[in-house]
Amino acid sequence: MTATELLNNASPQGTAEAQSTSSSKWSSRQVMLLIVLCTVLALDGLDVSMVGVALPSMGHELGLNTESLQWIVSGYVLGYGSLLLLGGRMADLLGRRRIFLIALTVFALASLLGGLVNDPTLLIVTRFIKGLAAAFTAPTGFSIITTNFAEGKPRNRAISIYSTFGASGFSLGLVLGGLMTTLSWRWTFLIAVPIAAAAVLLGLKFIPKDSPSAEGGHDIGGAVTLALGMLGLVYTVVSAPEVGWGAPQTIIGFVVSALILAAFGVIETRVKHPLIRFGILRQGWVAKANLSIIGLFGSYLSFQFILTMYLQNVLGWSPLGMALALLPTGLIVMGSSPFASKLIDRIGATRLIVAGLIALTLGYVLFLRVGTSPNYAADILPSVILLGIGFALGFPSINVQATAGIDDDEQGLAAGLIQTSSQVGAALVLAVTTAIVTGSQAAASDTGPAAMLDTFRPGLILSAAVALAALLIAAAPQRRRHQDKVLAE
Known part of the structure; x- marks a missing residue:
């Protein structure tokens, strides 16, 4: 299936109103627009997971402990999450094209600086700046998508492709991060520079100009x-x-x-002009979707943090070996892209979210069996496959659920809200996980592989518990039934 065929219900115009004719096909220019936006979102995901793989190497070279390493991850995630709502709102008010390109340029410059610095504090600062920049590109790109597709199948398809690119970037970043770390952990920062620069140049050509909203105020x-x-x-x-x-x-x-x-x-x-109009939480499925994404992304980011330490510090695997072991997750997420929107249309977003969270929870529980000499096929691969299935089903479905029924002038707010929940929620879950692991390590009397693994187990249990809580929320009956066929329970 070609990119044009995937987008055959979209119109070549720049507004949802102009796209009421769902049968019109996108030209190559509109396909390129979506490719640019998807590339940038994938780059955001890549950045988080690539750096996660490189953490042990950074720790050894810069002398960082577990708490400091956690801040290299949380610095980005927290910068990302803290201003996502402002990013989405400014996109609505000041013009999406302008905000997107400025923020992407800042992201590229911060990536370059992060790959060159030697001071740990400066490294964390560059990560925070990159997160701030991504806080503007992510919701802006999302609102460009949602305002260029009519609600229903055309928008579901576009959101599915877009969100799947983000999930694919996050998953495949593990593999790419392993490759880059074999050269130097610095390449996990520097590789983003040429990609972001190319996206800026393509964005100047393919992102349509738009006028700022007449409604002012920040x-x-x-x-x-x-x-x-x-x-x-x-x-x-x-x-x-x-x-x-x-x-x-x-x-x-x-x-x-x-x-x-x-x-x-x-x-x-x-x-x-509030950053968030709290009334939006009562619309459609917004509240449930935001709680679901906290559980999905928060549990997975914490699990990845522990998994990286376990495979490299306990088992002594190389970054590349670890990346290849986790490759099935990325392949499953990428392979789901052409089918995600069709599944949502046929099965419903809510059912897919529940199925995805079941897969994630089961994957975490199965991983609790691992020891200091695991068999990859029997002990690790089942969890890797389940995590891929969970992300492939849950991530695009939650994004569709979060924006259905929202007016175009608040699509940036809805997009910023769901991404804020994922990032801030992930930062908090990761912080609690790190606190638990750090406390266990401080209380441990032994530093051998078995004792080190024991200090990680409470964090693994927390990941499973967070995913299970999200599953219960997603499966709970919805009081106000939404009329959108796609979200029918």
Whole structure:
């Protein structure tokens, strides 16, 4: 199936209104537009997982402990999640093309700097900047997609392809990260530079110009309080095992973070143009979709963090060997791309989300069997396959569910909200996981492989528990039944 055939229900015009004729096919120019947007989203996913593979190498070269390594991951994820809502809103207000290209340029420059620095603090700062840039490209690209496809099968197909590219980038980043790390962990940063630069040049040609919204106003106070509140909360959770959960520093951190987040809530109810209109959570399936994505992405990112340490530090695998072991996950996600939208149309997003979360939960539970001398085919491969199936079914379905029934002028908000939930939720779950693992390591009296594996098991249990909680939420009956056929239960 060609790219043009996949998009045969889309119109060559730049608005959803112009695409009411669903039978018109996309020209090569519109296909190129989607390719540019999908490439950038895949690059976001690649960046997270590639760096995850390189963490042990970074730790050895720069002398970083588990807590510091976690910040290299969380720095990006937190920067990404803290401003996603602002990114989506600014795309609606200032023009999607302008925001997308500026943010992508910043991403490329931060990638270059991250590959050159030697100071761990600067490295974390560059990761945070890249996350901030991605916070604008991701929801902007999503809203470009949703405003160029009429709701229903055309939009479902486009969202499925787009979100599957993101999931594929995240999954295949494990393999590419292994290849790059065999050269140097720095290449996990530098490889993004030429890709992002090429996407900027293609974007200048293929992303249609659009006019800023006539409705002005930016919720800077909301953006600042959300970012500070989440930063304080994650930092407190990560630092707690070292200073003590009952220490004044920890208690003050939680209280201050809660007050800042409460201030964010107050600001959103009073400003004229809020970062998030809380009423959107009562529309369609928005609330359920956002809770589901927290469980899916939060559990998986934490699992990947532990898996990387387990395979390289406990089993002594090379980065490339680890990447090849996880290759089936990426292949399953990539191979699902042509069929994801058809499955959503025929089976329904809700059923696919439930099936995906069942697969993820089972994959985590099965992985608890591993020891210090596992058999790959019997002990690791089943979990790898289940995780691929879970992501392939759940990720695009959740994105479709999150934006169905939302007006075009709030598509950027809905896109930013679902991506914020995934990233901020992932940062918090990862922070708790790291805190648990760090605490277990501090209490361990032995440093051998078996003892090290024992310190990871509580984190694995947490991943399974988070996925199970998301499964129960996704499977719960919906009070307000949505009329969209695609989301029918």
